[in-house]
Amino acid sequence: MTCYSHSRLGTYENCPYQYKLRYIDKIRPEIPDTIEAFLGSIVHEALDGLYKDIKFKKEISKANLIKDYNELWERRYSNDILIVKAEKEGVNSENYRKMGEQFISDYYDRMEPFDQLTILGLETTDRMTLPDGNKWHVRIDKLGCDSEGNYFVCDYKTNSRMKDQEEADNDRQLALYSIWVKNKFKDAKSVKLVWHMLAFNKDAVSERSDEELEKLQKEVCDKIKEIESATEFPRNKNALCDYCDYKAMCPSFKHEAELEKIKEVEKFKEDEGVKLVDEFSEIKMKLGELKKQDADFKEKLIAYAKQFDIDVVYGSNKKCSVKESDKIIMPEGEDKEKLVKLLKDKGLWDDFNMLSYAKVNSEVIKGEVDKDVKKMVELEKSFRLSLSKRKDKEDE
Numbered sequence: 001m002t003c004y005s006h007s008r009l010g011t012y013e014n015c016p017y018q019y020k021l022r023y024i025d026k027i028r029p030e031i032p033d034t035i036e037a038f039l040g041s042i043v044h045e046a047l048d049g050l051y052k053d054i055k056f057k058k059e060i061s062k063a064n065l066i067k068d069y070n071e072l073w074e075r076r077y078s079n080d081i082l083i084v085k086a087e088k089e090g091v092n093s094e095n096y097r098k099m100g101e102q103f104i105s106d107y108y109d110r111m112e113p114f115d116q117l118t119i120l121g122l123e124t125t126d127r128m129t130l131p132d133g134n135k136w137h138v139r140i141d142k143l144g145c146d147s148e149g150n151y152f153v154c155d156y157k158t159n160s161r162m163k164d165q166e167e168a169d170n171d172r173q174l175a176l177y178s179i180w181v182k183n184k185f186k187d188a189k190s191v192k193l194v195w196h197m198l199a200f201n202k203d204a205v206s207e208r209s210d211e212e213l214e215k216l217q218k219e220v221c222d223k224i225k226e227i228e229s230a231t232e233f234p235r236n237k238n239a240l241c242d243y244c245d246y247k248a249m250c251p252s253f254k255h256e257a258e259l260e261k262i263k264e265v266e267k268f269k270e271d272e273g274v275k276l277v278d279e280f281s282e283i284k285m286k287l288g289e290l291k292k293q294d295a296d297f298k299e300k301l302i303a304y305a306k307q308f309d310i311d312v313v314y315g316s317n318k319k320c321s322v323k324e325s326d327k328i329i330m331p332e333g334e335d336k337e338k339l340v341k342l343l344k345d346k347g348l349w350d351d352f353n354m355l356s357y358a359k360v361n362s363e364v365i366k367g368e369v370d371k372d373v374k375k376m377v378e379l380e381k382s383f384r385l386s387l388s389k390r391k392d393k394e395d396e
C-alpha cells in the first residue's frame with residue numbers, strides 16, 4: 001500500500017505530468033530552493049525552537065527569538081536560492097528576511113506568554129490508515145489541547161494571501177489530520193484546525209463534523225483510485241509552472257530552458273528551433289496579409305463586374321468568373337430551436353441533421369462516448385500548431 005499525502009494528491013491535481021515525473025518515474029531534479037520555501041522553513045524552525053524552549057521552562061525574549069531566526073537565516077542562506085519575483089517585482093533576499101522577522105515579532109506579541117494550549121507535539125509525524133488500506137502521511141507543526149478537551153491542529157503559514165473561511169472549511173490537509181487526532185486522543189471533544197497566517201498576524205480556524213470527515217475520506221480514496229488507474233498523465237500549464245521543480249525537463253518549457261543557457265544573441269538566432277518558429281511566424285503573418293488582400297481583390301472584382309454588367313473578367317493568362325448566388329442566413333437562438341422543431345414535426349430532421357465531427361472527436365478524446373460508438377472510430381495522432389507571444393516578451 002502506498003503512503004499518500006496532501007502534497008502528493010495536490011501535485012496530481014495541479015499537473016498529472018508533474019505527478020508522473022515525481023512519484024512514478026521518481027525523478028528528483030537538483031534544483032535550488034525557492035526563497036518562499038526557504039523563508040517558510042526558517043520561520044517554522046524558529047517557532048519550533050521557541051516552543052521547545054518553553055517546554056523546558058526557558059525564558060525566551062522576543063529579541064532572542066529574532067536573533068535565533070536571523071542566525072538560522074545566515075547559516076542556511078545560499079546565493080543559489082531562487083527568487084522568482086526578483087526580476088519582475090525588484091525584491092531581494094533581504095526583503096524576505098525582514099518579512100520573516102516581522103512575522104515572528106507579530107506572532108510573539110500576539111501569543112506571549114504562550115499559555116493558550118498544552119503543547120502535545122511539535123513537527124509531529126505519523127501515518128494513518130485510510131479506509132481503502134492506503135496510508136496517509138501526517139505532519140503537524142503544532143498540536144495542542146486546552147483544559148476542556150478541545151484539541152488544536154496548528155499550521156504556520158507564511159503565504160502572502162490570507163486564507164478565507166471558505167478555503168479553510170474546504171482544506172483537505174488539516175481536516176484529515178483531525179481524524180488522526182480523534183483516533184489517537186479518545187478524550188477529544190473537538191478538533192479545531194488553525195492556520196497561523198503569519199503575514200496577516202491572524203488565524204484562520206475551521207472544524208469538521210464526523211459526517212464531513214467521512215465524506216472527505218471518501219473523496220480522498222476516490223482520488224487515489226483515479227490516480228492509480230490513470231494511464232495518461234497530461235501536462236497542465238498554469239501559473240504554478242514557474243515554481244515547478246520539473247520545469248527545465250518539461251516538454252512545454254525544455255526548449256526555453258535550453259535557450260536561456262545561450263548568452264550570445266547570434267548563437268541564439270542560430271538555434272534550429274528559434275529559426276523554425278521565427279520563419280513560421282513570418283509565413284503566418286504573410287498568410288494573414290494575403291488573406292486580407294484576397295478579400296480586397298474579391299470585393300474589387302465584384303464591383304468591376306457589376307459596373308460593366310459582366311460575369312467573366314479577363315486577364316492575360318487567366319479569366320475570373322464572378323457569379324452571384326443566394327445564400328441563407330440560419331436563424332439563431334429561439335428561432336433556431338423553432339426551425340429544428342418544425343423539421344422534426346415534418347419528418348425532415350434526418351435529411352438535414354449532420355453528424356458533428358467536432359462533438360464526436362471531443363467526446364472520444366475525453367473518453368465520454370459510449371464504448372460501442374468508440375469502437376466504430378479509429379484514432380490517429382495529429383498535430384495542431386499554434387503561435388503565441390512568449391510570456392517574457394509580452395511588452396515587446
Ligand code: SF4
Pocket residue numbers: 014015017018235236237238240241242244245246247250251252253
Ligand atoms: S512545468 Fe507546468 S506543465 Fe510542466 S510539469 Fe511542471 S506544472 Fe506541469
